[in-house]
Amino acid sequence: MPFKPQDQARCPKCSKAVYAAEERLAGGMKFHKACFKCGLCQKYLESTNVTEHGGDIYCKSCHGKKFGPKGYGFGSGAGTLGMDTGERFGNTESEMSNRPTGDAFTAVKVASGGASTGPKCPRCGKTVYDAEKAIGVSTPWHKSCFNCKSCKKSVDSSTMAMHDAEVYCKTCYGRNFGPKGFGFGQGAGTLSMG
Structure with a gap:
């Protein structure tokens, strides 16, 4: 039986036949080298940075922005925090996409008493x-x-003192709430009675 052109695999992007010399593979599909581009940013892809989703291919960066987790603590790189919903990439499936913004956000926050769980x-x-x-x-x-509420100095669990549900450094705490009188509140080792 002779080989027919319709038996050849078709590129999902252009629907033309893909020949072995020009094929690029992703997600079990064969693409032309020229069609092997990110569905969002149009960068040419390689086997090391391609990700398939829903029959289309993306670079890992765009895939993460469009389909990855959204909200506080998720961003596009190590150490970044962001509220990027990926809307500019066509993402409408994020619960963050449905959150109100601007005056509508303020109205919702006021109506709910600013209540956020936690x-x-x-x-x-x-x-x-x-x-x-x-x-x-x-x-x-x-x-x-x-x-410290008084001097704004950073404190930790070993250098802090609490008073009326507020945090103070030990120096300010001693100055404001410690014993009063001659020799008190001047620092360690300064108590004198003479």
């Missing part, structure tokens, strides 16, 4: 997420809020 920071009253939580204290605080 523990609240005693200083600013906003939700404390694990990524921003101060370590070493039983009550959740934002790292940025966990400083």
Whole structure:
């Protein structure tokens, strides 16, 4: 039986026959070298950076932006935090895409009492997420809020003192709430009675 052109694999992008000399493989499909481009940014792909999703191919970066997790703590690189929903890439399936913005966001926040589930920071009253939580204290605080109320010096669990649900460095705590009188509140080893 002779070989017929219609028996040849077809490129999913241009629907033309793909011959062995020009084929690129991804997701069990054969593409032309010229058609082997990201469905969003149009960069040419290689076997090391191609990702298939729903019959189309993407570079790993665009695939992550369009189909990856969205919301606080997810971004496009190590150490980045972002609220990118991927809308500019055509992503409409993210729950973040449906969140209100601007005045509508403020109205929803006010209507719900600003309520977001999770523990609240005693200083600013906003939700404390694990990524921003101060370590070493039983009550959740934002790292940025966990400083001395008087002098704003950074403190940790070994250099802090609590008073009326507020954090102070030991020096300010002693100055404001420690014993009063001659020889007190001047620092360690300065107590004198003479």
